Amino acid sequence: MYDPPGYLWALTIAGIVAIPAATCIVLYGGALRAGQSKARAALLGGGAAVVFGGWFTxxxxxxGHGWYHAQLGRQVPWLPIVVAGFLGLLLALRRIPAVARALAAPRMVSRLELPHSFRVIEGTAFVLMMALGHLPALFALPAGLGDIAAGIAAPLVALSLARGTGRRTALWFNAFGMTDLISALTLGALTGYALVNVTPSGAPISELPLALIPTAAVPLLFALHLTSVPALLRTRRTPLRASAPRTAAAPNPVAH
Structure with a gap:
């Protein structure tokens, strides 16, 4: 069983908790800006916290029972199944009217980028574990450096959007962020299921605490990207204001 040093446990768990916590705060603020009362906004943020916390637990x-650590062809590969399942659940929950109104509230297009800032924590954890010889570089370097880059860029992109600019950059950021997540999941599967022989093994990816990143944090981050892109596409074109209706010209008096 994989047992990293205590500081790596703390670092990994901190990132995993920070991402959903920031998302709950963003949803709370969106509900307020959508015109909902503080009680309803708190109910939405609290409900999201229950969903995130319940699934993380x-x-x-x-x-902890080792069910994510499976041999292909002999056991059910639960890890990719639960990743897809949790992502599907999050995308379905967006259709709840209260959630949809909060996500469509003014200035949400910039705030949806903020939870990605904490990806820098997870990326740092991957790189540190690789440096200690606990993770293969084939996985840790692309996944770690990609998360660090996304985490550094996220607040800058959010700030630019809040100022009313940078929508094209935000679209590229979301494209990069989704590519990074897909790449990390793919490399994690290749090394974790020993489809590619590497040293050290990628087995720790399917054990605590790292297993919580692909099964809980990654689907939430992906859902945020999939929510941000349509919002950016809707707001990147400023609609032309309708011109004022022309007043009908008074008929010229006819001389009799």
Whole structure:
């Protein structure tokens, strides 16, 4: 069983908790800007916290029992299944009217980028674990450096959007962020299921605490990207104001 140093446990868990916590705060603020009362906004933020916290706890129990660590062809590969399942759940929850109104509130297009800032924590954890010889460089370098880059860029992109500029940059940021997540999941599967022989093994990816990143944090980050892109596409074109209706010219008096 993988047992990293205590500071790496703390670093990994901090990033995993910070991402959903920031998302809950963003949803709370969106509900307020959508005109909902503080009580309803708190209910939305609290409900999101229950969903995130409940799944994170369940995923930790699954990982603790070793059910994510499977041999292809002999056991069910639960890790990719739960990643897809949690992502599908999050995308479905966006259709709840209260959630949809909060996500469509003014200035949400910039605030949706903020939770990505904490990806720098997870990226740093990957790189440190690689440096200690606990993770293969084939996975840790692309996934770690990609997350660090996304985490550094996220607040800058959010600030630019808040100023009313940088929508094209934000679209590129979201494209990069999704590519980074897909790349990390792919390389994690290749090394974790030993489809590619590397040293050290990628087995720690399917064990605590790292298993919580692909099963809980990654689907949430992906859902944020998939929510941000349509919002950016809707707002990147400033609609032309309708011109004032022309007043009908008074008929010229006819001389009799």
């Amino acid at each position: 369940a995923s930790a129990v699954i990982a």
